[in-house]
Each structure stands twice: as C-alpha cells, then as structure tokens.
Amino acid sequence: MSGAPAWVPPGPALLFCPADRPERYAKAAARADVVIVDLEDAVAPAKRAAARDALRSSELDPERTIVRVNPVDTSDHAADLEAFTATGYRCVMLAKAESAAxxxxxxxxxxxxVLALVETPLGVVRAEEIxxxxxxxxxxxxxxxxxxAMGGSTSRFSVAEEGGPRVAGEYRDVPRHAxxxxxxxxxxxxxxxxxxxxxxxxxxDGQRAEALDAVAQGYVGTxxxxxxxxxxxxxxYAPDDDEVAWARKVLAAAxxxxxxxxxxxRMVDGPVFRQAESTMRRAAAATEVTTPRA
Structure with a gap:
C-alpha cells in the first residue's frame, strides 16, 4: 500500500459512538469490530470541548479505534487534532475530505x-486524487x-414502482455513482x-442486502x-462454508x-486466485471478531 500507513480495520462492522458519551465507549468496543469515536456530527457544537476531553482520557484499543475529526475549514478542526494527537490512536477519519492536500x-x-470521508460533490469528483x-x-x-450539499432532499427512493426501476430503500443515481x-x-x-x-x-433486510452488495464490490467494512x-x-461479510472450502481448494491447487x-x-487464473485470497481474509476476520475480547 504505497504511501499509506499500515492500519487496516480488523473486522467489517464499524460502529459510530458520540465522543461526548464516554460511558458508551467500552460498550461500543465490546459490540463492534471498530469504534468510530465521533467528534463531528454526533456532537453538538456546545459539547465538543467536553467531547475532546473525554477522548483524551479514553483508553480504547488503538487497533480497533478510529476518531472522526471535523472538516479542515471549520473552527473545531485544529482543536480536534490537538486532542487526537494526545491519544495513542492510529487512524483518523477526516470528515468532508475534498483534496489530496x-x-x-x-x-x-x-x-x-487517514480514512478520508468523501461526502461532498467536490470530494466525490476528486475521489481518485484523494x-x-x-x-x-x-x-x-x-x-x-x-x-x-447538492440541495437534494433524500438519497434513497421512498416509493416502489410496480414493474419500474424504483425500489423503496434503494439509492438514487447520484449516491450510487458516489x-x-x-x-x-x-x-x-x-x-x-x-x-x-x-x-x-x-x-x-435492506441492511443485509446492502452489506452483501458491498462485499461483492470489494468493500472491507460497513x-x-x-x-x-x-x-x-x-x-x-463472513463467507459461508462452501465459499471457504472452494477458496482453500483453489489456493492449495495453485x-x-x-x-x-x-x-x-472451472478455469482458475489470477483474478480467481485473488478472489480466493479475499475470501480467506474475510473468513479470518470473521473468526477473529467472534473471539471474546477483554
């Protein structure tokens, strides 16, 4: 991974937790694979100073923790960074990332x-640069x-059309493109x-279908x-027994x-081999996240 630190989510379920609710930190860590301690949208502006104090005092596992900081062009950004650097956490999420710089x-x-959160029109059109x-x-x-940011009202269709393209709960075209x-x-x-x-x-059902689709497209987590x-x-995200058995067979034959x-x-070539490797990584992650943690 050229030019990037080695931190990788250890499992597929990343759970947001408001930074101003420190009593929830440990509970979130016990439930999810990764806790996203949120200094941005989940915290009212008046409570952000207290949220940063709570972050500084926290003792979560750095391997399973991400901290979301406010966007670069906000008055909270510098203070968020000061609080983050006072901790031992190793991954920071930048809200509304819009440039490589x-x-x-x-x-x-x-x-x-850095986990760059692409959620503005400029961020989306610069996704490759970022x-x-x-x-x-x-x-x-x-x-x-x-x-x-586009002046829209909702990212998803709310009404199904019989025999038509719209399915209630599915993303509209712009979010699908992003x-x-x-x-x-x-x-x-x-x-x-x-x-x-x-x-x-x-x-x-919608959450499950969306997560399955994310796996199929190469996402590592939701x-x-x-x-x-x-x-x-x-x-x-966890592959079933048949998927794991096939992946093992492919890797052994290779x-x-x-x-x-x-x-x-069936023909096996480079892409199939890499898919088998991906299946085994997901299987290993599924085994890891089911192991109780202290």
Whole structure:
C-alpha cells in the first residue's frame, strides 16, 4: 500500500459512538469490530470541548479505534487534532475530505492513517486524487451530506414502482455513482474502502442486502449507527462454508500449478486466485471478531 500507513480495520462492522458519551465507549468496543469515536456530527457544537476531553482520557484499543475529526475549514478542526494527537490512536477519519492536500497535511500533522470521508460533490469528483494522497489508508463515502450539499432532499427512493426501476430503500443515481466511484478509487490506489451507513435501523433486510452488495464490490467494512446493525453486517461479510472450502481448494491447487489451470471443471487464473485470497481474509476476520475480547 504505497504511501499509506499500515492500519487496516480488523473486522467489517464499524460502529459510530458520540465522543461526548464516554460511558458508551467500552460498550461500543465490546459490540463492534471498530469504534468510530465521533467528534463531528454526533456532537453538538456546545459539547465538543467536553467531547475532546473525554477522548483524551479514553483508553480504547488503538487497533480497533478510529476518531472522526471535523472538516479542515471549520473552527473545531485544529482543536480536534490537538486532542487526537494526545491519544495513542492510529487512524483518523477526516470528515468532508475534498483534496489530496488535506489528507497529506493531516497525515503529516498526526502521523496516523487517514480514512478520508468523501461526502461532498467536490470530494466525490476528486475521489481518485484523494485516494492517491500519501497518508490515505482508506476511503469512506457518505450519502446524506452529499445530497444536502447538492440541495437534494433524500438519497434513497421512498416509493416502489410496480414493474419500474424504483425500489423503496434503494439509492438514487447520484449516491450510487458516489459509492461506485469511491470503491474504484480505493482499489485503484491500493486503499481499503468502507461503505456508508444505513439510516433505517429497522430495515434489517435492506441492511443485509446492502452489506452483501458491498462485499461483492470489494468493500472491507460497513459503518453502523446502531449496535443492532453489527451482527447483520458481520454475517453478510463472513463467507459461508462452501465459499471457504472452494477458496482453500483453489489456493492449495495453485501451489502446484502455474498460470491458468482447471479445477473441478472451472478455469482458475489470477483474478480467481485473488478472489480466493479475499475470501480467506474475510473468513479470518470473521473468526477473529467472534473471539471474546477483554
């Protein structure tokens, strides 16, 4: 991963936790694979100073913690960075990232892996530039801020059309474009990608379908806004027994074959081999996150 720190999410379910609610930190860490301690949207402006104090005093596992800081052009950004650098955390999420320079400057200031949150029109059209920046470890995208910045009203269809293209709960075209562009930009520059939150907490089927689709597109994780979403996301990202068995068979056969070969009547080449490796990484992550943590 050229130009990026080595921090990688250890599992697929990343749970937001308001930074001004320190009593929730440990609970979130116990439930999710990664806690995103949020100094931005989850905290009212009047409570951000207290939130930064709580962050400084926190003792979460640095391998499983991300801190979201306010955008570069806000009055809270510098104070957020001061609080972050007083901790031992190794990954910082930059809200409303819009340029490679912002990412590189943040990396230079903190030495931490930067997760660039692409959630504005300018950020989306510069997704490739942002992904290429030294210090960028991963990309995430956000639907609601993107639509709000465009003067839109909602990122998803709310009414289904019988026999038509609209399905209630599915993304509209612009968010779908942003989601795809972020995944492509991350892959092009060897970064990992995190899928956006599913705001309808009660829509378990929609959350599951979206997480399964994220896996198919190469996302390494999905952000959650409620603890109940964690299990759904983990289940979606974990390969089933048949997938794992096939992946093991492919990798074992590849040790004795060079180039293209056939296995059980199917052609196996470089892309299939890499897919098998990805399946085994997801299986390993699923095993790790089910192990109880202190």
């Amino acid at each position: 912002q990412v590189t400057d943040l990396y230079s200031a903190t030495g931490a892996a 992904a290429s920046a030294p210090g960028c470890a991963g990309l995430m995208w956000g639907a609601e801020d993107l639509l709000a 989601r795809t562009r972020v995944a492509l930009a991350a892959a092009a520059f060897g970064r990992w990608a995190v899928d956006s939150v599913h705001l309808d907490i009660a829509d378990v 952000a959650c806004i409620h603890p109940s979403q964690v299990a759904v996301v983990r289940e979606a 040790e004795h074959n060079q180039g293209v070969f056939q296995l059980d009547g």
